[in-house]
Amino acid sequence: MRFRADIQNIHTFTKFTASLATLGHVAWLRLDDQDVRFTVVPEKGTQVWAVLSTDTIFETYTIQSAAANNTINLEVPLVPLQRALKSAQNAIAAHIRLTKKDNIPLLSLTIKTTTINSSAPSAFADRDGNIESTGDDFGGTDREGSVDFFGRQDRETIISQDVPIRVLAAASVEGLHEPRCREPDVHITLPNLLQLKSISDRFTKLAMSTKAGTRGGFSSASGPRLELSANMHGCLRLALNTDAMRINSLWTGLNNPELDPDQNVDGLGGIENHPSTRMKALGDSQGQSEEGWATVRLDGKDWVRVLSVGRLGGRVIACLCHEHAMILYVYLNGDEPGVGESVLTYYISSYSQ
Missing domain, CATH: 3.70.10.10 (Proliferating Cell Nuclear Antigen)
Known part of the structure; x- marks a missing residue:
């Protein structure tokens, strides 16, 4: 059983899970070859049956299981998932995968961000008001010329967020179906x-x-x-x-x-x-x-x-x-x-x- 995808629309995914989390604590997540389905059926209140095209939130979507259409059924806590996604708001890349640690199934979110390190060499002014630096020269040997005091360096940071989940057997969810209503007035x-x-x-x-x-x-x-x-x-x-x-x-x-x-x-x-x-x-x-x-x-x-x-x-x-x-x-x-x-x-x- 495998699932892995790059998240191409982290803002939509985060807003979507936030809206679901207001209505229920857990969601039934069904993944297959065609789409991604989130279902929230609380004990009381509004039910949500969401069918998302995979390219709405994912790209390079990979899924494999022994079930028909490579279906995988998961029970996902919505608040931890929302928190994990919020930490990826400024990511330059993020991907999600199904994994296991200490025999506990997880949705693991890997987030790549860029941080900027700034360094400033110490400097002083002489009696004539010319600025001199105690560090390395930035503009050649002419200390009275224009000096760039700040060096910038981008550094990549990798963050991992793990969301504990339950893998559901097909038999446990086959009885779930959308409510039936008569034709609307x-x-x-x-x-x-x-x-x-x-x-x-x-x-x-x-x-x-x-x-x-x-x-x-x-x-x-x-x-x-x-x-x-x-x-x-x-x-x-x-x-x-x-x-x-x-x-x-x-x-x-x-x-x-x-x-x-x-x-x-x-x-x-x-x-x-x-x-x-x-x-x-x-x-x-x-x-x-x-x-x-x-x-x-x-x-x-x-x-x-x-x-x-x-x-x-x-x-x-x-x-x-x-x-x-x-x-x-x-x-x-x-x-x-x-x-x-x-x-x-x-x-x-x-x-x-």
């Missing part, structure tokens, strides 16, 4: 996630500061409920409704992506009978009508953690199954030439009213 491209995160965080903190009402009540373990609603006319609404307050933010002019008949088992007929097609016949583009909206109720704290994926950029499509669940698709690197598209999928269950 509304699908919409979200606005900038960092902006949405800022407003969501403000609503959450406001609700926590008041702790009002049973309808908007919450425990310290969960957090206040936020309502996210959207229609098929480019409108998105984030609301906080409690017995003490009702506030919301509304976005209009967003994009509702067209469905692809080639991706539907029933082709064009399936599109015509799709729930979102029926929802499109309702509502309006200004958000004035209450018809045609799909709503999910989210744990405010969990939702803010999910939105940390905004640091990666990329377009995000939300699919809302009314009062049931929301699925977020985060697409990375789709517009970069020569780089395969990677998709992070978030499954978020809706709370009942």
Whole structure:
């Protein structure tokens, strides 16, 4: 069993693991010939099923195992992995490999950095103000000429970071699969996630500061409920409704992506009978009508953690199954030439009213 790769995009890899670490402590990492998959399934909260093209983060990718497609399954602690990657932010080269020390399997990160050593020879000025050096001359024998006092020398430093992991048997993970959801009622491209995160965080903190009402009540373990609603006319609404307050933010002019008949088992007929097609016949583009909206109720704290994926950029499509669940698709690197598209999928269950 072998795995080794050079990391070509350390910043993306670090931001990605940081966003996962906010949602769970460990990830199931599946490596094979085609892609890299990270799955986080916490006991409570949002599930993440991320499929990364190998060239999104790696180059010179080498993998070998006895399983089909050279598949390797690992259980990886996310915080130690994130810390190891953070130490490589200024690296000139970094590579990762699967290894073993004292019979403990490890992901070993080797980081090459460059440090600059500066030396300054001691110097003094004579009575006429001419500078003389007590060290070697830098500009020939003319001590009254221009003198460079500082010598610079680059030195390479190699740093190793080891992350203890577990190697998982194929049988132990074959039962894991993405949650199954019905066809969404509304699908919409979200606005900038960092902006949405800022407003969501403000609503959450406001609700926590008041702790009002049973309808908007919450425990310290969960957090206040936020309502996210959207229609098929480019409108998105984030609301906080409690017995003490009702506030919301509304976005209009967003994009509702067209469905692809080639991706539907029933082709064009399936599109015509799709729930979102029926929802499109309702509502309006200004958000004035209450018809045609799909709503999910989210744990405010969990939702803010999910939105940390905004640091990666990329377009995000939300699919809302009314009062049931929301699925977020985060697409990375789709517009970069020569780089395969990677998709992070978030499954978020809706709370009942």
